[in-house]
Amino acid sequence: MAEKLLEIKNLTVEFQTEDESVKAVKSLNLSIPKGKTVGLVGESGSGKSVTSLAIMGLIPNPPGRISEGEILYHGEDLTKVSNERLRQLRGNKIAMIFQEPMTSLNPVFTTGNQIDEVLMLHQGMNKEEARKRTIELYEEVGIPEPKESVNKYPHQMSGGQKQRVMIAMAMACEPELLICDEPTTALDVTIQKQVLELMFDLQRKHGMSMLFITHDLAVIADIADEVAVMFRGDLVEQNTTKALFENPQHPYTKGLLACRPSLDENPVRLLTVDDFLNAKEDIDVSSLEMKKPRAISETENPVLLEIKNFNKHFPIKGGIFGRTVDWFKAVDDVSLQVRKGRTLGLVGESGCGKTTLGRSILRLLEPTAGEVIYDGINVTNLNKKEMREIRERMQIIFQDPYSSLNPRMTIGDIITEPMVIHGIGSTKRERYDVAADLLEKVGLKGDHLNRYPHEFSGGQRQRICIARALSLKPEFIICDESVSALDVSVQAQVLNLLQDLQDELGLTYIFISHDLSVVKYISDEIGVMNKGQIVEYGPAEEVYHNPKDEYTKKLLSAIPRGVPKELLQE
Numbered sequence: 001m002a003e004k005l006l007e008i009k010n011l012t013v014e015f016q017t018e019d020e021s022v023k024a025v026k027s028l029n030l031s032i033p034k035g036k037t038v039g040l041v042g043e044s045g046s047g048k049s050v051t052s053l054a055i056m057g058l059i060p061n062p063p064g065r066i067s068e069g070e071i072l073y074h075g076e077d078l079t080k081v082s083n084e085r086l087r088q089l090r091g092n093k094i095a096m097i098f099q100e101p102m103t104s105l106n107p108v109f110t111t112g113n114q115i116d117e118v119l120m121l122h123q124g125m126n127k128e129e130a131r132k133r134t135i136e137l138y139e140e141v142g143i144p145e146p147k148e149s150v151n152k153y154p155h156q157m158s159g160g161q162k163q164r165v166m167i168a169m170a171m172a173c174e175p176e177l178l179i180c181d182e183p184t185t186a187l188d189v190t191i192q193k194q195v196l197e198l199m200f201d202l203q204r205k206h207g208m209s210m211l212f213i214t215h216d217l218a219v220i221a222d223i224a225d226e227v228a229v230m231f232r233g234d235l236v237e238q239n240t241t242k243a244l245f246e247n248p249q250h251p252y253t254k255g256l257l258a259c260r261p262s263l264d265e266n267p268v269r270l271l272t273v274d275d276f277l278n279a280k281e282d283i284d285v286s287s288l289e290m291k292k293p294r295a296i297s298e299t300e301n302p303v304l305l306e307i308k309n310f311n312k313h314f315p316i317k318g319g320i321f322g323r324t325v326d327w328f329k330a331v332d333d334v335s336l337q338v339r340k341g342r343t344l345g346l347v348g349e350s351g352c353g354k355t356t357l358g359r360s361i362l363r364l365l366e367p368t369a370g371e372v373i374y375d376g377i378n379v380t381n382l383n384k385k386e387m388r389e390i391r392e393r394m395q396i397i398f399q400d401p402y403s404s405l406n407p408r409m410t411i412g413d414i415i416t417e418p419m420v421i422h423g424i425g426s427t428k429r430e431r432y433d434v435a436a437d438l439l440e441k442v443g444l445k446g447d448h449l450n451r452y453p454h455e456f457s458g459g460q461r462q463r464i465c466i467a468r469a470l471s472l473k474p475e476f477i478i479c480d481e482s483v484s485a486l487d488v489s490v491q492a493q494v495l496n497l498l499q500d501l502q503d504e505l506g507l508t509y510i511f512i513s514h515d516l517s518v519v520k521y522i523s524d525e526i527g528v529m530n531k532g533q534i535v536e537y538g539p540a541e542e543v544y545h546n547p548k549d550e551y552t553k554k555l556l557s558a559i560p561r562g563v564p565k566e567l568l569q570e
Contacts, residue, residue: 011069039224112150160191218562310370345523399481401461412449459490
């Protein structure tokens with residue numbers, strides 16, 4: 001047995017609300033051995049991030065407090081030490097990488113300065129020594145041109161590079177314990193793979209312990225030695241990674257393993273955590289009915305949307321007068337078709353142009369050149385009044401349900417607002433009745449209309465966004481990364497919902513995502529975008545089984561297989 005670096009005993013963390021005290025973590029017992037990686041897995045609200053904040057002494061008090069238990073680091077109880085002692089340990093012996101690098105980095109300082117500060121504070125280095133070490137750290141974490149990159153501000157770096165800066169900052173003092181709180185959730189699959197490989201290499205090289213927190217079991221299959229599963233504040237299962245993947249015991253663990261779309265199998269419906277929690281007997285995953293590719297009929301599935309030689313370019317300004325010196329080709333000569341009642345998946349990394357293309361189709365961004373033909377109408381030639389009329393038939397579901405719902409409006413007003421704008425329904429009561437029916441259709445309760453967005457979870461908010469998109473009875477919906485911010489089980493629920501709505505209402509989708517496994521599951525055809533162009537296009541199964549472009553092969557190889565290395569080798 002490896003020596004324990006950190007041991008959590010009987011930890012309970014409570015948060016006081018106006019009405020009651022809520023236990024976010026309940027009597028948790030968990031240990032992290034020296035030189036090993038423990039994966040802590042669970043959905044939003046399971047208590048995993050609260051556990052990490054408790055270790056770091058960062059529980060906001062009020063409203064939160066550790067009401068019971070010990071957190072022993074080398075035998076020293078971190079729940080009882082002074083703030084001064086915690087400051088000595090934080091960033092020095094125990095470091096943390098947070099989920100969103102953009103909010104963790106100070107936008108008014110260069111990234112290099114922010115790491116210099118850590119080294120000068122904890123290691124007693126002078127400015128020159130700190131800068132030299134910072135450049136070495138940039139090299140170690142694979143940031144290109146480290147001598148120049150240390151002078152860049154956060155906004156001048158990509159998401160993957162910012163996350164590497166956060167890793168460099170966490171590694172600066174060579175900590176004994178590194179806590180990683182969802183460090184790859186916001187990243188493209190290719191960047192995620194690079195970051196996971198980097199962290200695996202750094203952990204082995206420095207012999208440090210790591211607590212890796214995620215909602216996706218597939219992500220930690222290769223990186224963790226042990227896995228602990230949390231559900232509603234309780235630790236429900238803990239085992240070696242190989243044993244847990246090979247023979248999960250708790251229904252919640254089985255659900256987390258089963259609900260992520262697989263590249264190799266396409267069930268008619270994705271299983272969810274609730275399916276396992278509510279099942280009266282074990283679910284035989286191998287007996288699930290598989291999807292068959294849907295035939296396309298020229299009469300039943302005519303071309304609804306056709307994009308011809310489409311371009312969207314953005315000016316690059318330069319010089320003291322801010323003249324246009326060049327053009328950034330976000331979408332460059334794209335042509336494709338979408339058939340009625342079918343789904344076209346658009347897949348590619350951040351910056352490839354897929355979201356720009358989606359928004360330009362609806363003329364939320366004005367195109368530079370080319371045509372968008374919707375049901376025989378050239379959308380690019382319509383004036384504002386004509387465009388408003390056709391928008392009843394074309395809707396969009398945005399990526400982030402947090403920012404796309406007005407926090408000051410009730411759910412009822414949010415769903416009925418498009419109906420008011422387009423003159424649908426003669427009275428508020430009539431529109432609210434429609435809104436209540438739509439909430440029921442997307443799996444929520446009709447009597448929730450008077451609630452506000454903050455009263456709902458992320459998955460529920462995304463369902464509200466879907467209900468709003470349906471309020472005008474559209475024929476065509478663009479889903480722009482509409483499941484990428486969700487837990488894997490909630491993602492499965494939303495994908496099932498979108499399929500049900502398509503079958504019931506005959507909807508046509510463009511489904512945009514950076515995750516090829518999700519796109520393959522829901523799509524009939526796939527277009528792979530890279531640097532503003534479609535580099536591969538065809539039936540979903542064909543693109544997956546016989547990828548022709550090197551970029552498509554790269555995307556496929558980056559998707560987590562969700563199988564530990566030991567099991568792959570057997």
